[in-house]
Amino acid sequence: MSAVLQVENLTTFYTTLRGPVRAAENVTFNVGKGEALGLVGESGCGKTTVALSILKLLPSNGKIVRGKILFEGKDIVKIKDKEFRQEIRWKGISIVFQGAMNALNPVFKVGDQVSEAIKIHEPRMKKEEINERVAKLFELVGLDPGRADNYPHEFSGGMRQRALIAMSLACNPALLISDEPCTALDVIVASQVLKLLREIKEKLNLGMILISHDLSIVAETCEKMGIMYAGMLAEYGNVMDTFKKPLHPYTQGLISAFPSIKGERTRMVSIPGIPPDLLNPPTGCRFHPRCKYAMDICIKKEPSWWNVEKGRYVRCWLYEKG
Amino acid sequence: MADALVEVENLKKLFPVRMGFFRTLVSRKQLFVHAVDGISFKVKKSEIFALAGESGSGKTTTGRLLLRLIQPTEGKIIFEGRDISFIPEREMKSLRRKLQVVFQDPYESLNPRMIVETIVAEPLRVQGVHNPKEVSEKVVRALENVELIPADEFLFRYPHELSGGQRQRVAVARALVLDPEFIVADEPVSMLDVSIRAEILNLMVNLQEKFSTTFLYITHDLALARHICNSIAVMYLGKIMEMGTVDEVILEPLHPYTRALVVAVPVPDPTMARSEVVIKGEIPSPVNPPSGCRFHTRCPSYIGDICRTKEPSLIHVGGTRFVACHLYGKEK
Numbered sequence A: 001m002s003a004v005l006q007v008e009n010l011t012t013f014y015t016t017l018r019g020p021v022r023a024a025e026n027v028t029f030n031v032g033k034g035e036a037l038g039l040v041g042e043s044g045c046g047k048t049t050v051a052l053s054i055l056k057l058l059p060s061n062g063k064i065v066r067g068k069i070l071f072e073g074k075d076i077v078k079i080k081d082k083e084f085r086q087e088i089r090w091k092g093i094s095i096v097f098q099g100a101m102n103a104l105n106p107v108f109k110v111g112d113q114v115s116e117a118i119k120i121h122e123p124r125m126k127k128e129e130i131n132e133r134v135a136k137l138f139e140l141v142g143l144d145p146g147r148a149d150n151y152p153h154e155f156s157g158g159m160r161q162r163a164l165i166a167m168s169l170a171c172n173p174a175l176l177i178s179d180e181p182c183t184a185l186d187v188i189v190a191s192q193v194l195k196l197l198r199e200i201k202e203k204l205n206l207g208m209i210l211i212s213h214d215l216s217i218v219a220e221t222c223e224k225m226g227i228m229y230a231g232m233l234a235e236y237g238n239v240m241d242t243f244k245k246p247l248h249p250y251t252q253g254l255i256s257a258f259p260s261i262k263g264e265r266t267r268m269v270s271i272p273g274i275p276p277d278l279l280n281p282p283t284g285c286r287f288h289p290r291c292k293y294a295m296d297i298c299i300k301k302e303p304s305w306w307n308v309e310k311g312r313y314v315r316c317w318l319y320e321k322g
Numbered sequence B: 001m002a003d004a005l006v007e008v009e010n011l012k013k014l015f016p017v018r019m020g021f022f023r024t025l026v027s028r029k030q031l032f033v034h035a036v037d038g039i040s041f042k043v044k045k046s047e048i049f050a051l052a053g054e055s056g057s058g059k060t061t062t063g064r065l066l067l068r069l070i071q072p073t074e075g076k077i078i079f080e081g082r083d084i085s086f087i088p089e090r091e092m093k094s095l096r097r098k099l100q101v102v103f104q105d106p107y108e109s110l111n112p113r114m115i116v117e118t119i120v121a122e123p124l125r126v127q128g129v130h131n132p133k134e135v136s137e138k139v140v141r142a143l144e145n146v147e148l149i150p151a152d153e154f155l156f157r158y159p160h161e162l163s164g165g166q167r168q169r170v171a172v173a174r175a176l177v178l179d180p181e182f183i184v185a186d187e188p189v190s191m192l193d194v195s196i197r198a199e200i201l202n203l204m205v206n207l208q209e210k211f212s213t214t215f216l217y218i219t220h221d222l223a224l225a226r227h228i229c230n231s232i233a234v235m236y237l238g239k240i241m242e243m244g245t246v247d248e249v250i251l252e253p254l255h256p257y258t259r260a261l262v263v264a265v266p267v268p269d270p271t272m273a274r275s276e277v278v279i280k281g282e283i284p285s286p287v288n289p290p291s292g293c294r295f296h297t298r299c300p301s302y303i304g305d306i307c308r309t310k311e312p313s314l315i316h317v318g319g320t321r322f323v324a325c326h327l328y329g330k331e332k
């Protein structure tokens, strides 16, 4: 499987008055064609930061300080913003944002907003051709093309989410990033949207990054997963193996904190403590203050990105031969 | 079987729809949101009763009605055998110590300018408990009960000096300080990170076991309901569609709506078959709910005109189970 995206040691900091926020550090993963990677972790662990780095959409105080992001082999950290905007954003990589339900402009018709997205990148395309493409996109995401003349407020939450997915697909990207596509949606509508994402991924052979704090969504939608904790990937590998035998104590904790609607009724288990402040993360392994296996070395030295078996990596002293 | 602590009979709450100027020109008819539209259920003493359903189904409104934070439009609320549906606020006040609430958002529900001690003591003051020694003892005990230990360490902190989970525990402590019989917990963990949710949920289970506290647990998360609740009622557009013990309702749902909901819940296990959504579309407006069975516009098991014309009542189908669907039972 050829990689659409390869991220190597991506490190992104935000400058603040109180010092740098180490929001993403040494993040390494790749995404192949037709493959979905789930990026999971608790609030504030750096998921959106990784997405914004890949899209060169970081706020002015955010900066990639280290690492490579290879899109179809080309390092996009190095290329100019202007070139990125013209050549890669929407055409190569596109995103459906977190809380995007309100991202549509309320004063324009939904169909016009989708055709606008096409026009920006295909300025020479004829009007009829554009309309045809809009209708196709509507069908692809399960919206009635007859509703293209509606305004956003005439759409329900789920329909708006579909329209945004249509927009993100307007220029045939090779990689689609969706950041928490299901928050604010009811379970039935959320499961319709996930099904749609799976279907378009298959149909268009898209590479996909699905960002979620919900492990079960990743379990149902992705082939691979990366578990982020406090700005770093704790573990990375295929979904089946990771669930069957989670390596990192944080992954183990997260999986057992997740109730399943199936199976036995059990008491839920929490992970003691809370995630750290990224202005001042713990020394050594960032998880050590919450880890029941913490050893001396965990406090002193940061574990490296350890290749446990083919395709599986973990950042934990229990596995690394020190 | 234990007695009912709370009984609800044919409870209704309609909210008038505020209409824009032009709408009032077109039609004079006052429209209503049928937020809660004739529901009946019983919460047994010392159980955790889940009220589940999608957004807008009427869960929060039901919770607020039971606590008489809002007036019912119609129907009965019976608490410990006493009809409290329309009693005046003056009489309600003495009951309030037995009825408490924990809200969804630990960031908004605590006054940011008060220290923990003041926040937790507030219900005591409202109830006229002013003896400083008694207040302080009760506050410390409430904090200990929610495992904010040692209490001294937390008494003088402001909410912003606490983590999300700790803040929500302060909210629970405030609800506990009067030793209530009944707590309405409205999505108490939905704003919290997964790794700390279990703390709050297990806390509820502990209180239930230790003090026989009764809970109405409002949630849209069926997976959570399955693990901590005893009974469940599933609401849709102001109506109860199905009711029974959690194990029965979630493992063998009868109502096509419950079935759809259960199937839609993602499972944190990639070896399980993926959930396939069987129903289309989204919830219709509660201003003009569908005729007959409210779910008929989306129902995959539609059996004909009867679903469109006749409203199914919530009938007993054996054991602890109730369902409102024409597929079950013969109605007269």
Ligand SMILES: Nc1ncnc2c1ncn2[C@@H]1O[C@H](COP(=O)(O)OP(=O)(O)OP(=O)(O)O)[C@@H](O)[C@H]1O
Pocket (backbone or CB within 6 Å): A014, A015, A016, A021, A023, A041, A042, A043, A044, A045, A046, A047, A048, A049, A050, A059, A061, A062, A098, A213, A278
């Ligand atoms: N513009 C900014 N300036 C300073 N710090 C920031 C900025 N944006 C984000 N951060 C911090 O960076 C860290 C990572 O944030 P990020 O938004 O990437 O997390 P996330 O995993 O997407 O969280 P969530 O699940 O809540 O969306 C957090 O500690 C956050 O407070």
Ligand SMILES: Nc1ncnc2c1ncn2[C@@H]1O[C@H](COP(=O)(O)OP(=O)(O)OP(=O)(O)O)[C@@H](O)[C@H]1O
Pocket (backbone or CB within 6 Å): B015, B016, B033, B034, B035, B036, B053, B054, B055, B056, B057, B058, B059, B060, B061, B062, B220, B286
């Ligand atoms: N004060 C009010 N005035 C008018 N309509 C209201 C009022 N409160 C609630 N509603 C409406 O009543 C219906 C039920 O609302 P309610 O808040 O009880 O739903 P819910 O099941 O708690 O939903 P959620 O899961 O989103 O919290 C909704 O359509 C809502 O818009």
Ligand SMILES: [Mg+2]
Pocket (backbone or CB within 6 Å): A047, A048, A049, A098, A179
């Ligand atoms: Mg985010």
Ligand SMILES: [Mg+2]
Pocket (backbone or CB within 6 Å): B059, B060, B061
């Ligand atoms: Mg609510």
